[in-house]
Amino acid sequence: MFGLSKLFSSKSVQKQPIITALAAYRSAVFAVGVDEKFINDVELGKDKSLLISLTLPFAAQSEMPAVAAFVSERLNQVVTITACVALPPQCKFKKIKHIVLIASGKGGVGKSTTAVNIAGALKAEGAKVGILDADIYGPSIPMLLGLVGAEPSSKDDKQLMPFDANGIKAQSIGFLVPSDDATVWRGPMASGAVNQLLNETAWGELDYLIVDMPPGTGDIQLTMSQKVPASGTVIVTTPQDLALADAQKGIAMFNEVNVPVLGLIENMSHFLCSHCGEPNHVFGKDGAIKLAQRHGVPVLSHIPLAINIREYSEQGKLIALDNQTTVSKIYADTARLIASMLYYQQPHHDSVEIVITDD
Ligand SMILES: Nc1ncnc2c1ncn2[C@@H]1O[C@H](COP(=O)(O)OP(=O)(O)OP(=O)(O)O)[C@@H](O)[C@H]1O
Numbered sequence: 001m002f003g004l005s006k007l008f009s010s011k012s013v014q015k016q017p018i019i020t021a022l023a024a025y026r027s028a029v030f031a032v033g034v035d036e037k038f039i040n041d042v043e044l045g046k047d048k049s050l051l052i053s054l055t056l057p058f059a060a061q062s063e064m065p066a067v068a069a070f071v072s073e074r075l076n077q078v079v080t081i082t083a084c085v086a087l088p089p090q091c092k093f094k095k096i097k098h099i100v101l102i103a104s105g106k107g108g109v110g111k112s113t114t115a116v117n118i119a120g121a122l123k124a125e126g127a128k129v130g131i132l133d134a135d136i137y138g139p140s141i142p143m144l145l146g147l148v149g150a151e152p153s154s155k156d157d158k159q160l161m162p163f164d165a166n167g168i169k170a171q172s173i174g175f176l177v178p179s180d181d182a183t184v185w186r187g188p189m190a191s192g193a194v195n196q197l198l199n200e201t202a203w204g205e206l207d208y209l210i211v212d213m214p215p216g217t218g219d220i221q222l223t224m225s226q227k228v229p230a231s232g233t234v235i236v237t238t239p240q241d242l243a244l245a246d247a248q249k250g251i252a253m254f255n256e257v258n259v260p261v262l263g264l265i266e267n268m269s270h271f272l273c274s275h276c277g278e279p280n281h282v283f284g285k286d287g288a289i290k291l292a293q294r295h296g297v298p299v300l301s302h303i304p305l306a307i308n309i310r311e312y313s314e315q316g317k318l319i320a321l322d323n324q325t326t327v328s329k330i331y332a333d334t335a336r337l338i339a340s341m342l343y344y345q346q347p348h349h350d351s352v353e354i355v356i357t358d359d
Pocket of ligand 1: 104106107108109110112113114135138140215267303304305306307309310311313314
């Protein structure tokens with residue numbers, strides 16, 4: 001997949017400076033540069049510009065213009081980079097490469113809004129994406145994806161067909177169970193229902209399945225996080241002390257069940273003043289950063305309190321897919337970071353060899 005056979009199809013291209021320039025690129029997403037094994041082909045255009053084609057092992061297409069600008073400056077030549085996304089073949093569950101839980105210590109912090117927009121942003125970054133709404137207390141994914149009233153269907157009476165929302169495959173516990181029933185559920189019952197939904201939906205091939213978890217850190221959430229074969233979890237919090245205290249419980253819970261915490265997302269982090277444009281930290285400042293530092297996890301993003309996030313949600317549209325908005329860039333940055341962390345945490349990289357000598 002990442003072979004070098006087709007690499008440098010144009011004989012007149014000098015390969016080493018290109019490899020060196022790509023390797024020197026740095027960002028939070030490409031923290032160790034763009035590896036030469038991602039290069040698919042390099043061609044010289046008629047106008048002497050370089051056309052580099054990459055196959056990325058994680059969803060990060062929207063970063064290519066920045067990589068191209070960097071390489072272009074280094075080589076003093078016009079550079080265009082195109083990229084497709086093909087994750088390494090290992091699957092976490094059936095044909096699903098990664099399952100990512102989106103969780104929160106308390107309700108109402110914007111977990112579901114964040115989950116659908118991360119799913120949308122990963123799709124926009126070139127990945128095959130699904131979303132599973134496991135929030136038995138208040139399944140809101142159907143509303144957020146404009147699927148209210150949709151009826152689940154089955155092709156063969158064995159597997160449920162997922163819904164298609166903007167190319168994202170979606171399934172919700174809300175389609176199957178009235179939410180009033182959920183108040184009396186115990187952990188094993190809830191996690192059994194979610195596992196059934198995970199197992200009995202015809203997801204097909206997915207790079208990332210985002211799971212919108214029920215809020216909180218009780219028996220239900222604990223059992224679910226043990227049972228779903230997740231690659232990692234992202235905890236959504238708001239900046240208030242109470243939300244942060246609950247987010248801390250979330251980190252402890254996932255540590256207990258050995259699900260890696262990829263990071264925190266601080267939602268409703270600040271409000272941008274419509275008059276002066278300055279960020280106003282209505283609910284407090286730096287709390288998420290301090291919490292993250294205490295637990296050795298990163299803050300993946302600070303998402304503002306923005307009227308258009310709520311408006312898009314209420315219309316069943318994904319703001320992450322509207323690249324005219326400032327907010328969509330934040331979701332895109334977050335999605336690329338999550339994708340990159342999932343790739344680099346897998347044990348398929350050349351390990352660093354430590355050599356101990358006598359001198
Ligand atoms: N960054 C934001 N800016 C403005 N409004 C937001 C933002 N994030 C979420 N909201 C709004 O806050 C409300 C709650 O969001 P959401 O349903 O995603 O929260 P939740 O944490 O999933 O809730 P629950 O605990 O009930 O599942 C919604 O009206 C949503 O549109």
